[in-house]
Amino acid sequence: MVIGLEVHVQLKTDSKIFCSCPTAFGADANTQICPVCCGYPGVLPVLNRQAVEGLVRAALALGCRINERSVFARKQYFYPDLPKNYQISQADLPLAIHGHLDIEPQPGKKKTVRIQRIHLEEDAGKLLHAVGSRALDYSLVDLNRTGVPLMEIVSEPDIRSAEEASTYLENLRTILRYVGVSDCDMEKGSMRCDANVSIRPVGQEALGTRAEVKNMNSMRSVRDAITHEVARQTALVEGGGRVVQETRLWSQDQGTTQSMRSKEEAHDYRYFPDPDLVPLELSKEYVDTLRQSLPELPEARRVRYESELGLSPYDAAVLTAEKNWRTFLRPRSRGLMGPIARRPPNRSATG
Ligand SMILES: [Zn+2]
Structure with a gap:
């Protein structure tokens, strides 16, 4: 099995990434919103310095190279929890690249997982389809989370077992908590993980077609979901079938993954540089100061x-x-x- 992880981590900041709304967890729906994070016409985003600092410190702790110039881009898609109809993210020029994380899934069996990139982006809102146990025949939108700062940490496909995946996540969580940039609480959604999973015959170099598994809300669900998805792909291929590239949702209750949509490619999002935000330029001195602020x-x-x-x-x-x-x-x-x-x-x- 071949696994790459995309981990979204909420950066600990007082306010959102492009406006001054608070980021506290658990407030009443739509009480932490303003024209900027609601995407009203004519408003302008202003970047949060604390979010940049958090990402740079995390990236340095993960051995990354910091790009002295990075660019924000619009990732365009339509969904009711995304009021602007685009998410401000980073595409070609992320803040950090080429890091690594060492893991030891079993005593004496050390390995290094390469980190491809870490970029800064804003979170989307939340849709509610039920109140308590009562299912609704409509959906409610809560935009409190819209514009909360996230860093997305993308690994190379270096992970080879469900155990390695959960060890990687545990080590990542430990490091980020040491650095103090996030509380990494999976239950509260401040750390979320998607897994790109594929299989290939022993000895084959080329990667197989991958499925992206989403909706894993605990360390246990990451292990269970990957184990299940590999078994599903193996049975499919051994039965003469073919894995298709798609996004699958994990259900912890049912213990299975279900097809959600065919997987989109980067070009489907029509990324382009956000004209409302200047490129972010960081001086060597600034990065060095943050490097010196890291704890042991x-x-x-x-x-x-x-x-x-x-x-x-x-x-x-x-x-x-x-x-x-x-x-x-x-x-x-x-x-x-x-x-x-x-x-x-x-x-x-x-x-
Ligand atoms: Zn706001």
Whole structure:
């Protein structure tokens, strides 16, 4: 099996990406909206500096190259949760490219998953088709989420099992929480994952036709959905059939994927540079300042716990899974944890 993941992560900001509406979760429908995020004619977007900073810091933590010049583009499609009928995203010139994330799905079996690109974009709204358990014969639109800043992290098709996919997501979540740019809560939708899944015979270089699986709302559903989709494609091909390129929706209740639409290609969206936003140009100094603001990352801390404290790889991995866990360790184990207490002063004050 060959898997590439597209992960959408909500960037932690006070306001939306192109207007000053708040981004707090759980507010009453349509109480956090304005003419800009509702797409009224004649309004102009103004880019949120905090969103750019969050993406650049995340990208640096993932070993990416930051493009000093990037361009916003309109991705055009019609859907009731998208009031402008286009989404402001990035196409040919994303903010960051060529990163990587190391995973160890089984002890001693390390591998590197390449990250193709990370770009900045705005979220769409939300459609409600039911109130409580009552299905509606119409749909309601909530635009509170419209214009919330997202980064889309696109991996190369380097993942080879459902287990590798969930390990990749777990490591990604850990790093982004360390850097403090998102809470990565899949249940609240601040981290969402789509998987491009294909199969090919052992030894074949060329990739098979892929299906894109959407609607996976937990780590477990990512594992279950990929396992199911690979089994479905395998049965199809072994029965003499052919995989078609399409988007499929995962249902955790039914344990299956259902065809949603034939998969569109990039050119179907008629991307073009957004004339309302100037190209984003970042100086080397600005990027360097953000690089210096990064905390010690989980991998470095894990290595340090092993070498400085003599912890086993397992203990070191457990103790570095959450950034703030050391907070609880220090008072009782001051002697053992001495080297941690002597961290340089520019690190996070939460430790
Ligand atoms: Zn707004």
